[in-house]
Amino acid sequence: MRGDPDVLIIGGGAAGLFCAYHLRRRGRSVAVLERGTVGGAQSCSYGNTGFVGTHGAAALAEPGMLAAGLRGLLNPASAVAIRPLADADQLRWLWHFRRACADRSAAARLGVLVDMKRRSLSMLRELAADRGLGATFAMPGMVLAFRTDQAFERARAGLPAMADRGVPLRALTPAELRSLEPDADFAIRGALYNEEGAFVRVPGFIVELARLLVESGVEIHSQAEVTGFDSSGGQVDRVRTTGGTFRPGHVVIAAGAWSARCARMLGVRLTLQPVKGCSITVRAPGNGPRRPVLLAEDRVAVTPLGDQLRFAGVMEVSGMNPAVSSRRMAGVRRIVRAYLPRMTSTETVETWSGLRPCAPDSLPFLGRAEPYRNLYIAAGHGQMGMGLAPAGGELVAQAIAGEQADLDLAQFRIDRFGKPSAGRRS
Ligand SMILES: Cc1cc2nc3c(=O)[nH]c(=O)nc-3n(C[C@H](O)[C@H](O)[C@H](O)COP(=O)(O)OP(=O)(O)OC[C@H]3O[C@@H](n4cnc5c(N)ncnc54)[C@H](O)[C@@H]3O)c2cc1C
Numbered sequence: 001m002r003g004d005p006d007v008l009i010i011g012g013g014a015a016g017l018f019c020a021y022h023l024r025r026r027g028r029s030v031a032v033l034e035r036g037t038v039g040g041a042q043s044c045s046y047g048n049t050g051f052v053g054t055h056g057a058a059a060l061a062e063p064g065m066l067a068a069g070l071r072g073l074l075n076p077a078s079a080v081a082i083r084p085l086a087d088a089d090q091l092r093w094l095w096h097f098r099r100a101c102a103d104r105s106a107a108a109r110l111g112v113l114v115d116m117k118r119r120s121l122s123m124l125r126e127l128a129a130d131r132g133l134g135a136t137f138a139m140p141g142m143v144l145a146f147r148t149d150q151a152f153e154r155a156r157a158g159l160p161a162m163a164d165r166g167v168p169l170r171a172l173t174p175a176e177l178r179s180l181e182p183d184a185d186f187a188i189r190g191a192l193y194n195e196e197g198a199f200v201r202v203p204g205f206i207v208e209l210a211r212l213l214v215e216s217g218v219e220i221h222s223q224a225e226v227t228g229f230d231s232s233g234g235q236v237d238r239v240r241t242t243g244g245t246f247r248p249g250h251v252v253i254a255a256g257a258w259s260a261r262c263a264r265m266l267g268v269r270l271t272l273q274p275v276k277g278c279s280i281t282v283r284a285p286g287n288g289p290r291r292p293v294l295l296a297e298d299r300v301a302v303t304p305l306g307d308q309l310r311f312a313g314v315m316e317v318s319g320m321n322p323a324v325s326s327r328r329m330a331g332v333r334r335i336v337r338a339y340l341p342r343m344t345s346t347e348t349v350e351t352w353s354g355l356r357p358c359a360p361d362s363l364p365f366l367g368r369a370e371p372y373r374n375l376y377i378a379a380g381h382g383q384m385g386m387g388l389a390p391a392g393g394e395l396v397a398q399a400i401a402g403e404q405a406d407l408d409l410a411q412f413r414i415d416r417f418g419k420p421s422a423g424r425r426s
Pocket residue numbers: 010011012013014015016033034035036042043044045046047048049050051052224225226227254255256257258259262276277278279301312313353354355356357378379380381382383384385386387388
């Protein structure tokens with residue numbers, strides 16, 4: 001037996017590490033299991049653009065998204081693509097996703113996401129100020145660029161609603177854009193600006209957060225893949241891994257896109273699908289943007305990382321294989337060129353693809369998993385995991401500690417798309 005922490009967290013990405021952070025602050029003994037290494041490329045928290053803050057918090061489930069995804073299969077330059085598989089779990093997810101796209105409660109869910117992102121931003125600012133993570137976090141504001149009048153006008157019309165939610169978005173004049181971004185020459189029809197736009201530099205941020213956790217007493221076990229569980233009487237008793245067996249007080253599944261597979265070993269159904277995406281990191285050209293920019297219509301994000309520049313995009317629902325086709329990667333480059341046609345093309349440093357863990361309604365799964373008394377989930381943060389995980393981790397820690405949660409946990413319920421399945425595979 002390896003040890004008996006109060007809480008054993010499965011998964012060393014942003015979701016798992018922030019659960020560990022908040023639990024350790026509450027005095028719990030905590031261990032994290034990671035099948036690879038923390039900060040490794042297998043994790044979705046590795047090569048993303050790290051946008052955090054309230055910029056334009058947008059749910060994946062939006063009107064028209066399912067149709068756009070199906071059309072996108074034929075178009076490699078499309079931002080979204082959905083490839084239906086002969087897979088019951090994916091079809092179930094798509095069915096709930098279609099409902100969420102049409103659902104009138106979408107606006108309320110957006111409000112929840114904005115609230116979580118604001119809470120997370122204040123935690124990140126605190127961490128950056130007090131705990132030595134400052135080199136991996138910056139808050140230079142964020143630009144949302146629009147290539148068509150139609151999309152810009154639609155976004156501009158939505159500004160009062162965003163302001164009501166406390167998102168400080170405003171339209172930029174061309175002169176203001178030039179003074180914010182003097183090096184970049186945009187071919188766009190309009191831009192918005194959010195002064196609360198911030199970003200974390202990954203994977204450095206994840207590596208530094210893990211270091212801080214270890215210093216505070218959290219055990220991190222790398223190369224420890226969970227392979228099964230032993231349970232009895234509504235209690236998870238043991239967690240079996242390739243690095244030994246653990247007998248924790250509580251278990252948190254925070255295994256990103258692999259969380260559904262892990263939960264299924266205990267007969268718990270998570271309606272979660274991977275939505276794959278990719279990033280391309282190049283040497284920074286002298287005439288690129290200085291701050292994070294969202295190429296809004298095409299959902300491509302651009303982040304400056306010192307002497308490098310990273311572009312990220314593609315939302316493809318097509319199963320667990322993380323590989324993104326070279327045609328789609330080329331599509332991302334084409335999109336960047338369309339918004340920034342005169343930006344000098346430079347050497348590619350790295351290409352990467354990852355699996356976003358997505359719930360059909362774009363809200364994460366947070367809280368206790370029935371019928372177990374000591375099993376919790378922190379998964380499904382979708383395309384905003386870096387921006388939601390700090391607040392999500394606190395909600396899970398509050399649930400484990402038996403504290404009053406800061407937000408209503410009912411909206412994050414694990415079984416909101418159906419009760420646990422009977423079949424259990426361990
Ligand atoms: C191209 C792209 C761009 C993105 N840009 C942004 C952005 O700008 N802002 C933002 O907020 N979000 C962004 N995201 C989303 C964000 O990356 C994810 O939401 C977030 O990383 C999910 O974190 P996680 O901890 O849930 O999952 P992960 O980071 O994937 O971590 C889960 C970990 O669990 C481990 N694991 C799995 N199974 C087991 C097992 N059986 N035993 C032990 N360990 C296991 C995995 O190895 C993995 O390291 C982007 C994603 C992509 C793909």
